[in-house]
Amino acid sequence: MTQTRYYRTRSPEPEKEKTGGGGGTAMRVIVPLQGVVQGRGGLVLGSIIPCALFYFLQFYLKRNRDDPDDKNESNSTSQNPTIRSPSSEHLTELPGLTRSLSRALLSPRNSGPVSISARVSGIVKGGDSPYYMGLKRVKEDPYDELDNPNGVIQLGLAENKLSLDLVKDWLAENAREAILGNGKELSVSGIAPYQPFDGLMEFKVAVAGFMSQVMENAVSFNPSQMVLTAGATPAIEILSFCLADTGNAFLVPTPYYPGFDRDVKWRTGVEIIHVPCRSAENFHLSIAALDRSFNQAKKRGLKVRGVIISNPSNPVGNLLNRETLYSLLDFAREKNIHIISNEILAGSTHGNEEFVSMAEIVDQEDTDRKRVHIVYGLSKDLSLPGFRVGVIYTFNEDVLAAARKLSRFSATSAPTQRLLISMLSDTKFVRTFITTNRERLQRMYVQLVAGLEKMGIKSIKSSGGFYCWADMSGFISSYSEKGEVELWDKLLNIGKVNVTPGSCCHCIEPGWFRFCFATLTEKDIPVVMERIQKVLKPVN
Amino acid sequence: MAIEIEKPSSVRLSKVAISKTHGEDSPYFAGWKAYDENPYDEIHNQSGVIQMGLAENQVSFDLLEKYLEEHHEVSSWGKGAPGFRENALFQDYHGLKSFRQAMANFMEQIRGGKAKFDPDRIVLTAGATAANELLTFILADPGDVLLVPTPYYPGFDRDLRWRTGVKIVPIHCNSSNNFQITPEALEAAYQSAESMDLKVRGVLITNPSNPLGSTIQSSVLNDILDFAVHKNIHLVSDEIYSGSTFSPSEFVSIAEILRNRNYKDAERVHIVYSLSKDLGLPGFRVGTIYSYNDDVVTTARRMSSFTLISSQTQHLLACMLSNHEFTQNYIKTNRERLNKRYDMIIQGLKKAGIECLKGNAGLFCWMNLSPLLNEPTRQGELELWNIILNQVKLNISPGSSCHCSEPGWFRVCFANMSEQTLRVALQRIHKFMEQRKVCSVNQ
Numbered sequence: 016m017t018q019t020r021y022y023r024t025r026s027p028e029p030e031k032e033k034t035g036g037g038g039g040t041a042m043r044v045i046v047p048l049q050g051v052v053q054g055r056g057g058l059v060l061g062s063i064i065p066c067a068l069f070y071f072l073q074f075y076l077k078r079n080r081d082d083p084d085d086k087n088e089s090n091s092t093s094q095n096p097t098i099r100s101p102s103s104e105h106l107t108e109l110p111g112l113t114r115s116l117s118r119a120l121l122s123p124r125n126s127g128p129v130s131i132s133a134r135v136s137g138i139v140k141g142g143d144s145p146y147y148m149g150l151k152r153v154k155e156d157p158y159d160e161l162d163n164p165n166g167v168i169q170l171g172l173a174e175n176k177l178s179l180d181l182v183k184d185w186l187a188e189n190a191r192e193a194i195l196g197n198g199k200e201l202s203v204s205g206i207a208p209y210q211p212f213d214g215l216m217e218f219k220v221a222v223a224g225f226m227s228q229v230m231e232n233a234v235s236f237n238p239s240q241m242v243l244t245a246g247a248t249p250a251i252e253i254l255s256f257c258l259a260d261t262g263n264a265f266l267v268p269t270p271y272y273p274g275f276d277r278d279v280k281w282r283t284g285v286e287i288i289h290v291p292c293r294s295a296e297n298f299h300l301s302i303a304a305l306d307r308s309f310n311q312a313k314k315r316g317l318k319v320r321g322v323i324i325s326n327p328s329n330p331v332g333n334l335l336n337r338e339t340l341y342s343l344l345d346f347a348r349e350k351n352i353h354i355i356s357n358e359i360l361a362g363s364t365h366g367n368e369e370f371v372s373m374a375e376i377v378d379q380e381d382t383d384r385k386r387v388h389i390v391y392g393l394s395k396d397l398s399l400p401g402f403r404v405g406v407i408y409t410f411n412e413d414v415l416a417a418a419r420k421l422s423r424f425s426a427t428s429a430p431t432q433r434l435l436i437s438m439l440s441d442t443k444f445v446r447t448f449i450t451t452n453r454e455r456l457q458r459m460y461v462q463l464v465a466g467l468e469k470m471g472i473k474s475i476k477s478s479g480g481f482y483c484w485a486d487m488s489g490f491i492s493s494y495s496e497k498g499e500v501e502l503w504d505k506l507l508n509i510g511k512v513n514v515t516p517g518s519c520c521h522c523i524e525p526g527w528f529r530f531c532f533a534t535l536t537e538k539d540i541p542v543v544m545e546r547i548q549k550v551l552k553p554v555n
Numbered sequence: 556m557a558i559e560i561e562k563p564s565s566v567r568l569s570k571v572a573i574s575k576t577h578g579e580d581s582p583y584f585a586g587w588k589a590y591d592e593n594p595y596d597e598i599h600n601q602s603g604v605i606q607m608g609l610a611e612n613q614v615s616f617d618l619l620e621k622y623l624e625e626h627h628e629v630s631s632w633g634k635g636a637p638g639f640r641e642n643a644l645f646q647d648y649h650g651l652k653s654f655r656q657a658m659a660n661f662m663e664q665i666r667g668g669k670a671k672f673d674p675d676r677i678v679l680t681a682g683a684t685a686a687n688e689l690l691t692f693i694l695a696d697p698g699d700v701l702l703v704p705t706p707y708y709p710g711f712d713r714d715l716r717w718r719t720g721v722k723i724v725p726i727h728c729n730s731s732n733n734f735q736i737t738p739e740a741l742e743a744a745y746q747s748a749e750s751m752d753l754k755v756r757g758v759l760i761t762n763p764s765n766p767l768g769s770t771i772q773s774s775v776l777n778d779i780l781d782f783a784v785h786k787n788i789h790l791v792s793d794e795i796y797s798g799s800t801f802s803p804s805e806f807v808s809i810a811e812i813l814r815n816r817n818y819k820d821a822e823r824v825h826i827v828y829s830l831s832k833d834l835g836l837p838g839f840r841v842g843t844i845y846s847y848n849d850d851v852v853t854t855a856r857r858m859s860s861f862t863l864i865s866s867q868t869q870h871l872l873a874c875m876l877s878n879h880e881f882t883q884n885y886i887k888t889n890r891e892r893l894n895k896r897y898d899m900i901i902q903g904l905k906k907a908g909i910e911c912l913k914g915n916a917g918l919f920c921w922m923n924l925s926p927l928l929n930e931p932t933r934q935g936e937l938e939l940w941n942i943i944l945n946q947v948k949l950n951i952s953p954g955s956s957c958h959c960s961e962p963g964w965f966r967v968c969f970a971n972m973s974e975q976t977l978r979v980a981l982q983r984i985h986k987f988m989e990q991r992k993v994c995s996v997n998q
Contacts, residue, residue, distance in 0.1 A: 128822065129787055129788065129789055129822065129823040129848075131693055131694060131848075131850055131851060131854065132692065132693060132694060132695050132696045132699070132756070133696050134692070134696055134697075135692065135693050135854050135858075136850075174644060176640070176644070179639075179640050179643060179644075182639075182643065183639045183640060183643075186639060187639075190630060203616050203619045203620045203623060204613075204616055206838050206839070207616060207619065207835055207836050207837070207838050207839070208611055208613070208835075208837060208838055209609070209611060209837045209838060210837075210838045245681045245840070245861075245862055245863055245864075245865070246646075246863060248860055248861055249861045249862065252861055256569060256571050256572070256718055257568055257569055257571065257572040258568060258569055258572070259569050260569045260570050260571075261697075263569075277860070278861075281858075282692055282718070282858070282861075320569075351566055351567075352566065353566055385565060385566055386566045394646070398643060398644070399643050400643075400644060400645075400646040401642055401643050401644055401645040401646050401865065401866030401867065402643065402865050402866060402867055403646075403681075403863050403864070403865045403866075411566075413568055413572065413573070414568065414572065417568065417571075417572035417573070420577045420579065420713075421718070423682075423684055424681075424682075424684060424685045424688055424714075424718075424861070424862060425681055425685065425861055425862045426681055426682065426840050427840070427865065428681070428838070428839050428840045428841075428864065428865035428867070428868040429838030429839055429840070430630065430838075430839060430865075430867065430868055430871065431865040431867045431868055434630075434867065
């Protein structure tokens with residue numbers, strides 16, 4: 016998934032006045048002033064003087080107003096702040112004066128600056144959640160063993176750097192051939208022209224093969240049932256558009272990946288209903304909880320169209336077992352709803368637990384395939400989030416048809432597809448990569464968990480993903496979101512360690528944190544532990 | 556009446572999924588199907604359908620190939636692959652700075668330096684299709700209206716309306732003044748929307764125009780901007796064909812108009828661009844939104860998470876477009892070749908007795924076959940289109956799918972084939988026109 020801008024969306028505010036003061040306020044000043052002056056100088060003076068005063072006030076305000084700072088928007092590498100819009104640099108008239116005069120002349124429609132849509136105007140102001148703020152801090156002051164030993168260590172990004180060297184080596188030897196060479200001569204006509212928006216068939220075949228390998232060949236994937244998209248982010252959004260209408264809802268077990276709020280809800284107008292999972296059950300999905308949430312939604316008049324599960328899950332990292340998957344399918348059948356199974360981390364499992372794909376479940380159950388849709392991608396398992404490769408895999412012909420057409424808005428790039436066809440078809444490389452990657456993940460996971468345990472921080476046993484889900488409720492000042500965010504803040508600003516607080520993932524129990532380990536090296540672990548230790552003060 | 560047997564209730568899809576707003580059932584797309592089933596090939600299928608309905612630019616592939624051959628490190632990071640790690644992990648929605656810089660420079664070069672572009676105002680999307688949809692999401696709410704001059708690119712019906720729920724109200728243009736947009740037509744469209752109780756949020760123009768193949772004059776651009784200011788609405792200028800103007804001096808960008816006005820009223824203007832047409836790289840999926848409005852830039856950037864350009868592609872293109880020698884040569888040569896093709900097709904059609912709108916840009920010409928219609932209606936046009944598709948075996952686009960208010964006009968693409976194939980197509984047209992003359996003489 017793309018690193019998310021987790022922001023709390025506010026209710027949209029239509030037609031927001033942006034100039035200082037605003038036309039309405041201006042009138043409230045001018046009219047009484049007119050009255051005052053009219054006593055002596057008549058209507059003309061009565062209008063000119065307050066307008067002139069207003070003009071100078073606007074001028075003064077404009078001079079001293081802060082620029083909207085766009086520094087807040089970046090999510091990894093550093094960027095320059097936005098320059099002021101050229102219109103404000105070259106103004107010869109001031110908006111305040113022009114508008115208060117023109118308002119008298121033109122129709123009421125010309126009211127203030129041109130507005131953007133209500134559906135996004137809330138978003139413009141957002142972007143201050145811990146998740147995103149932490150990423151910003153790391154970017155401003157990134158830890159480096161030699162060059163910046165006091166910088167912030169990143170444990171807030173679910174990225175995997177552990178096995179990139181393997182991919183890099185493969186590319187160094189094979190890339191050029193892979194992109195342009197078709198065995199004969201250099202040709203751009205293979206990659207330049209319009210391609211099917213849902214991906215080259217050759218690439219689908221390669222990805223289907225990769226998915227199978229990643230899932231230990233327990234199931235085979237049919238390339239004709241795939242739609243490729245520019246990352247898993249649009250894959251989720253497209254499914255949301257296809258399976259639900261504006262105002263409908265999906266049930267999503269919490270804690271969940273913060274990006275779902277954007278992917279599922281933003282442009283679609285679809286709601287998410289939280290289905291809380293609890294530590295008592297190791298945050299495993301409970302069908303009873305699903306049922307309760309479904310019924311509550313029904314009472315509220317909300318139409319539930321499906322359930323979205325992540326397996327392996329983010330942020331907890333647990334796997335859904337076979338039994339649960341069967342029960343889930345039964346539940347979906349009973350309510351006649353869809354299941355979206357986000358399996359983007361299927362290849363990043365470590366440890367001994369068995370991963371079971373939803374595809375395997377419906378393979379054996381002939382009926383009901385039409386309600387199951389799988390999301391996958393190469394961002395996690397192959398460490399290539401930049402290349403933008405996502406997959407919608409569905410057994411439903413109608414969803415396939417609609418998703419294919421919608422993929423034109425989020426299509427994968429042809430040269431990237433060509434490159435990856437070669438890489439994924441190199442099954443020997445893929446086998447080595449998957450095995451080595453799993454070993455490295457396991458090693459880091461064990462060390463991180465052991466280090467936390469020594470400080471009295473327990474975590475949920477995780478079998479997949481790049482993180483561990485740790486219980487720090489014993490260290491927060493008050494058992495609440497506020498207490499949790501305070502600890503997060505201390506860890507970030509005193510300990511110089513960026514982790515993700517559970518509230519960002521809508522966890523119902525305060526005090527849980529996600530620690531990502533796949534952006535670290537083994538040498539970093541003791542440093543991380545030392546810094547956390549510095550911050551902790553147990554609450555009695 | 557048959558008894559309805561109740562099927563077990565199948566799980567439902569959304570309205571968006573089952574809607575026909577994607578428009579793919581129209582003749583515009585049906586012609587493509589006929590082509591897919593029987594595609595012309597110079598050697599293997601000389602009686603097949605020639606595709607003249609796809610606005611793709613294949614005339615300058617060799618220039619691209621030459622560049623890539625001489626600079627193969629750009630597609631593979633070279634020996635040891637330095638920078639690969641960062642690139643593989645790079646999914647920042649700001650996009651690679653070097654790529655945005657290169658795009659800004661390229662856009663400036665196309666406009667002969669008459670406009671300046673700030674790389675920090677460039678938002679990257681996977682294609683102009685995504686850019687147009689994204690802007691629509693940002694500028695309008697469901698049920699609102701965008702005014703679009705006719706005839707327009709058939710894909711707009713899908714791109715601007717499907718998922719966004721926004722409506723299009725046409726600004727009617729006609730042949731009496733070469734289909735130019737007039738202030739009266741703008742006002743009429745606006746009133747039309749008002750009378751339906753709909754809120755107009757913006758005007759979307761394509762300059763150079765698709766399907767007309769001509770640039771919009773500076774005075775008209777000023778009129779449109781004045782109109783947008785007066786109504787306090789947005790102006791989106793899709794300049795995807797800006798590099799495909801045959802003579803560089805004939806294209807005036809809205810960016811120049813703004814510069815001349817000292818950027819007054821700029822915050823309502825947004826430009827869409829892409830490398831799909833000018834650089835002939837639609838497969839790469841590269842589009843941009845350039846906005847003078849800070850809020851739109853911020854929001855578009857965030858929304859671009861749904862449609863990011865592959866970092867590998869950004870890297871490749873950043874290198875290529877930063878090569879000044881390459882871009883200068885490409886832009887110039889591409890223009891010359893397109894011009895040559897255009898002349899070729901216009902002459903060929905003229906010889907066959909067919910007139911076209913005077914064009915100066917794009918990958919197509921706007922052909923007038925109204926004298927051939929049985930009846931001056933949409934039906935008449937489709938009948939003629941059918942004959943041309945199935946007998947003459949040419950897939951051209953009927954004006955009705957572009958919402959043209961006058962029947963009988965067709966868009967004919969000329970850059971997506973070799974010169975030889977174009978000659979074959981012109982021969983077929985010539986023969987067809989000859990046969991019709993014979994038929995009418997004999998009647």
